[in-house]
Amino acid sequence: MSENSAAQYWKANIRLVIGCLVVWFIVSYGCGILFVDALNNVRLGGYKLGFWFAQQGSIYTFVALIFFYASRMNKLDKKFKVGEE
Amino acid sequence: MDLKTLSFLVVGATFALYIYIAIRSRAVSTKEFYVAGTGVHPVLNGMATGADWMSAASFISMAGLIAFNGYDASVYLMGWTGGYCLLAMLLAPYLRKHGKFTVPAFIGDRYYSNTARLVAVFCLIVASLTYVIGQMKGIGVAFSRFLEVDFATGLVAGMVIVFIYAVLGGMKGVTNTQIAQYCVLIFAYTVPAIFISLQLTGNPIPQLGLGSDMLGSTTSLLDKLDGTLLDLGFKEYTIQKGSTINMVLLTLSLMIGTAGLPHVITRFFTVPRVRDARSSAGWALVFIALLYTTAPAVGAMARLNLVSTIQTGEIGAADGNLQYEERPSWFKKWEATGLLQFEDKNNDGRIQYYGPGLDEQAESFGWEGNEMVKVDRDIMVLANPEIANLPNWVIALVAAGGIAAALSTAAGLLLAISSAISHDVLKSTFMPNLTDKAELKAGRIAMAGAILVSGYLGLNPPGFAAQVVALAFGLAASSLFPALMMGIFSKRMNKAGAVAGMLTGIGSTLLYIFWFKGFLFIQSTAIMADTADNWLFGISTGSFGAVGALLNFIVAFIVSNMTEAPPREIRVMVENLRVPMGAGDAVDH
Numbered sequence: 001m002s003e004n005s006a007a008q009y010w011k012a013n014i015r016l017v018i019g020c021l022v023v024w025f026i027v028s029y030g031c032g033i034l035f036v037d038a039l040n041n042v043r044l045g046g047y048k049l050g051f052w053f054a055q056q057g058s059i060y061t062f063v064a065l066i067f068f069y070a071s072r073m074n075k076l077d078k079k080f081k082v083g084e085e
Numbered sequence: 086m087d088l089k090t091l092s093f094l095v096v097g098a099t100f101a102l103y104i105y106i107a108i109r110s111r112a113v114s115t116k117e118f119y120v121a122g123t124g125v126h127p128v129l130n131g132m133a134t135g136a137d138w139m140s141a142a143s144f145i146s147m148a149g150l151i152a153f154n155g156y157d158a159s160v161y162l163m164g165w166t167g168g169y170c171l172l173a174m175l176l177a178p179y180l181r182k183h184g185k186f187t188v189p190a191f192i193g194d195r196y197y198s199n200t201a202r203l204v205a206v207f208c209l210i211v212a213s214l215t216y217v218i219g220q221m222k223g224i225g226v227a228f229s230r231f232l233e234v235d236f237a238t239g240l241v242a243g244m245v246i247v248f249i250y251a252v253l254g255g256m257k258g259v260t261n262t263q264i265a266q267y268c269v270l271i272f273a274y275t276v277p278a279i280f281i282s283l284q285l286t287g288n289p290i291p292q293l294g295l296g297s298d299m300l301g302s303t304t305s306l307l308d309k310l311d312g313t314l315l316d317l318g319f320k321e322y323t324i325q326k327g328s329t330i331n332m333v334l335l336t337l338s339l340m341i342g343t344a345g346l347p348h349v350i351t352r353f354f355t356v357p358r359v360r361d362a363r364s365s366a367g368w369a370l371v372f373i374a375l376l377y378t379t380a381p382a383v384g385a386m387a388r389l390n391l392v393s394t395i396q397t398g399e400i401g402a403a404d405g406n407l408q409y410e411e412r413p414s415w416f417k418k419w420e421a422t423g424l425l426q427f428e429d430k431n432n433d434g435r436i437q438y439y440g441p442g443l444d445e446q447a448e449s450f451g452w453e454g455n456e457m458v459k460v461d462r463d464i465m466v467l468a469n470p471e472i473a474n475l476p477n478w479v480i481a482l483v484a485a486g487g488i489a490a491a492l493s494t495a496a497g498l499l500l501a502i503s504s505a506i507s508h509d510v511l512k513s514t515f516m517p518n519l520t521d522k523a524e525l526k527a528g529r530i531a532m533a534g535a536i537l538v539s540g541y542l543g544l545n546p547p548g549f550a551a552q553v554v555a556l557a558f559g560l561a562a563s564s565l566f567p568a569l570m571m572g573i574f575s576k577r578m579n580k581a582g583a584v585a586g587m588l589t590g591i592g593s594t595l596l597y598i599f600w601f602k603g604f605l606f607i608q609s610t611a612i613m614a615d616t617a618d619n620w621l622f623g624i625s626t627g628s629f630g631a632v633g634a635l636l637n638f639i640v641a642f643i644v645s646n647m648t649e650a651p652p653r654e655i656r657v658m659v660e661n662l663r664v665p666m667g668a669g670d671a672v673d674h
Contacts, residue, residue, distance in 0.1 A: 010663055017174045022644045024170050028163045033332050036156075036325065045296040046305025053321045054159035055151075055381040056292060059166045059374050066173045067368035073178075074360055082664040 008081040013073070020069050027053060027061040088477050092231050095481040098486055099269050103262045103489075125260050129359040131368025133263035134352045138369070139270060139376060140216075140494030141223025145487045146550035149465030152391075153386030156330070158384070161551060164336045164558075166370060166377050168343020171566075173366035176344055177353040179573045179662045181362040184354070188347040188565060189509050195572040197655055198580040199514060201587075206509045208564035212557050213498045216346075216538060218606070219553030220495040221247075221543030224465045226550070227487045229422040236423050237544060243491075244540040250531055251496040255576025260355070263335050266489050271375055273486025277470040277479050278379050281386045284473060291382035296531050304496035310389050316400055317392065318443025322385065328617075331628045335555065338630035345566030348497050359665035387465050390472045393458070395438045401450040406435040415471035424461035430454045462549045502535050503528040547602040552627060556598055559630020563590035567637040576659045582645025590637030597621070597629045 014065055036050035044052050077083035086094075125133070151158040185191045189209060192203030221240060225248065228237025254478060259345070275291070282294030286306055298305050304312075311321040320326050343349065352369075353362045370407040394413065398405035409429060419425035427436055427594045431453040438457045439447060468488060475500065507528035512519045513553075519527070546553050564587045571586075601619065603611040613619040624632060 006660065006664060013663075020170065020174060024167060026152055028167050028336065029333055032159060032163055033329060034529055035237055040323070045293075046298060046307055047296040048307070048323055051156055051159075051307070052296070054156060055162055058163050062166050062170050063367065063370050063374055065170055066370060067364065069170075069174055070360070070363035070367055073363055076388070077360065077665055078621075082666045084360065084665050 012076055016072055020065050028058040035047050091477050092481040094485045099485045106265050108263050126366035128368050130365045130374050132267045133260045135372035136263040138266035141220045141491035142551040142554035144490035145223040145466050146463045148380045148383040149462035150551050150647050151466050152388040156428055157327050160332050160335045164339025168340040169366050169370040171344040173363050176364050177218045177362040178359045180661050181353050182359050182668050196583045201584050204587050206505045212561040213502050216537040216557035218542045219541050219550045220491050221551040221588050222546040224491045231484055233421055247495050248536050250492050251499045254257045266493050269272055270486045270490050273482045274376050278383050280475050281473045291379045295382040297379045307533055314542035317439045319440035331625050333627035334631040338559045338562050342562035345561040348501050387469045395436050406437055408435050415468050419481045422463050426459035427456050428458045468674050499532050503532040506531040542606050551593050555627040562630035563594040563633025567634055576656045579645045579651045581648040582641040585644040586637040586641025589640040590633045593636050594629055594633035598626045601626050
């Protein structure tokens with residue numbers, strides 16, 4: 001693998017990680033803590049929405065994020081031919 | 086059969102199961118499991134990581150903190166799950182690629198320095214030992230209840246069991262045992278939650294029950310809880326009570342601590358390929374989330390049941406409160422441990438439980454103060470099935486789950502401490518001629534020492550189990566996480582920077598914690614009282630780990646830029662870390 005494509009692979013990886021961490025930040029620190037009062041005016045069944053994000057929603061999002069990241073990384077591995085097979 | 090006998094039977098049976106599996110899979114292991122390069126499937130590895138991860142803090146303590154702090158306890162829920170995102174995206178795949186067995190070994194290689202390795206060992210020991218103190222608190226609570234003795238005696242019994250369990254040690258490392266432990270643990274946690282959710286809302290899924298209406302009513306469970314607590318003079322359950330800055334920093338501290346704790350990271354060395362390290366973190370979180378999304382329901386429902394057990398009728402009515410003589414048997418059992426205490430302040434033979442908001446009105450009822458003078462948060466999960474009148478086998482099952490959670494994590498951490506001392510410190514650094522036998526012996530002595538120290542400190546712990554564990558996360562967050570992350574994401578980071586950073590991080594965090602909690606957690610040596618007025622910028626001791634991590638990053642950056650760049654082969658090594666291609670075989674665990 002050339003140095004150039006290694007650098008590109010790493011750049012694409014960083015971009016993906018930053019994207020994922022923005023979502024990670026928004027659901028937990030954003031919806032769960034900083035904007036919780038505003039979101040609490042909205043209801044999700046018997047839950048106030050902000051409270052739901054803090055105690056349920058953020059956790060579900062974390063799970064989805066990791067699998068999203070893993071599958072996108074597998075594609076990047078293939079595209080740049082740096083995978084293990 | 087009485088509850089005590091049944092509890093012993095169920096706890097004994099689950100232990101027999103773990104040992105049986107350990108022995109059986111050892112016989113098979115040479116052929117099937119540890120053939121070089123095979124490794125453990127990511128789903129199973131995730132489940133085993135879940136068992137490793139969920140300790141007394143998650144199982145016994147967390148829902149109790151949620152029950153009494155409501156929304157504010159969300160920090161534990163988000164903090165102890167969100168860290169897996171950081172682990173999957175920032176550390177696990179790269180450390181798997183590197184292929185070394187322990188965290189100090191990686192740090193020693195990456196920073197081409199034995200000093201860096203020793204500093205990492207020191208940080209590992211400090212964080213792990215603090216973590217074990219939290220486990221000891223949980224173990225003490227569980228044993229005192231089931232032996233029906235006071236907390237101190239229960240703790241000593243627990244220490245003996247932990248020692249035996251940790252010395253038998255090897256079985257901890259067997260992935261199959263951990264999978265069995267996970268199954269027992271999650272079954273024990275969810276079964277009572279399902280029962281209670283059905284009782285209160287008619288919905289068998291606790292995650293949905295928490296957001297449902299009360300059975301036979303159009304009020305939602307959380308609204309009902311908010312209303313009931315408000316009527317009794319407490320703050321509403323779903324609103325924020327603490328400061329926002331502490332919520333943010335504590336969550337951050339727990340998240341990066343998760344990604345820096347050595348016993349979790351090592352699990353990702355056992356998967357077959359780099360890509361499996363990524364998905365394995367996802368699977369671990371799936372299995373952890375099962376418990377973590379159930380915990381809020383357990384907490385809220387336990388609080389509601391507790392209040393309605395005591396406040397049986399109208400607030401202020403002469404016969405509205407539970408008569409002390411007619412209190413349920415779980416009250417008596419927990420009173421025996423000293424973790425639950427009542428005091429009949431107005432001598433009416435009834436129990437009044439209310440908050441400061443009702444003080445004025447209470448006088449007119451002839452109440453003279455809150456009479457539930459002590460309720461240890463760590464008893465809530467264990468008492469929960471009894472509060473809801475569930476059958477004895479459910480109560481026994483919860484005991485087995487709690488003990489399994491606490492023991493497995495305590496044993497794992499003790500093994501990490503003992504191998505760090507005997508292998509990383511003695512054999513690799515100071516006494517290279519140490520024989521294997523002497524190394525093993527040194528490890529045992531270190532382990533016994535760690536149990537005695539943590540047991541002694543667990544007697545007067547600096548907080549509830551989950552809070553002590555949170556301190557351990559702060560220590561890991563401030564020291565190991567930044568060094569690991571910069572080792573991967575910066576080619577410029579050098580030996581001097583990493584060492585200075587780690588020392589600054591752990592030093593500042595330890596100092597801050599000891600300042601308020603006492604030197605080595607001995608409370609009488611605290612320099613200032615641990616109250617919000619004394620804290621620096623209002624930052625609590627648990628939250629300081631995030632600040633320590635920030636200081637670590639800053640100091641490391643400055644020092645590294647003032648000193649020589651790392652040698653060329655280190656830059657090549659980092660470049661090599663960043664691509665999965667060419668990863669070696671999985672490491673046995």
